[in-house]
Amino acid sequence: MTPEKLYEALKKIQEPKGYFFNPDMSMTMPLMESLLINKDRLGYMACPCRLANGEFEADRDIVCPCEYREADVAEFGACFCGLYVSKAWLEGTIEKVVVPERRPVEKILW
Amino acid sequence: MAPEVKVYALSTCIHCKKAKEYLDQCGVKYDCVHVDQLTGQERKDMVEEVKKLNPSVSFPTLVVNGETIVGFNQEKIDEALKK
Secondary structure (H helix, E strand, O other): OOHHHHHHHHHHHHHHHOOEEOOOHHHHHHHHHHHHHHHHHHOOOEOOOOOOOOOHHHHHHHEOOOOOHHHHHHHHOEOOOOOEEOHHHHHOOOOOOOOOOOOOHHHOOO | OOOOEEEEEOOOOHHHHHHHHHHHHOOOOOEEEEHHHOOHHHHHHHHHHHHHHOOOOOOOEEEEOOEEEEOOOHHHHHHHHHO
């Protein structure tokens, strides 16, 4: 699976749900690569921007799309990685900010 | 005096990559550690080190001239580099 193929496959699924890919391909494509790296390394697509524990059960909340995407996109217009963005974010009607970490630190086990 | 910059990063994180690219553009030297590539006790110790600077242990965490900056925040980096 190439990053481009992953991008096309996910786009078809996620856009109808209102989650658009960041048009900045210098963000989105490296993130596609990182998802594939984590899939190879860990066996699942752990969030590229978070420290994964390395066990699926302990990382269930950060398997992309993570459990925090909905709240982050609703509040900031983008997920923590800046991979998924809202229509408002795309249209520039909301301010683009650094999305703070929503995951409780206790979830990091080691 | 050359600025003292440490970057706690993840090898797969795009914000970490962008932060390092920005520092490179500014010609700033930095010491970077990829915490996801550490294992065992070394990793545990590093997580504790980051936690003291940034309780949410998110990445990147930068220390620029003694000031901790969470996330890739260009304005904050610029301000800290001026000091």
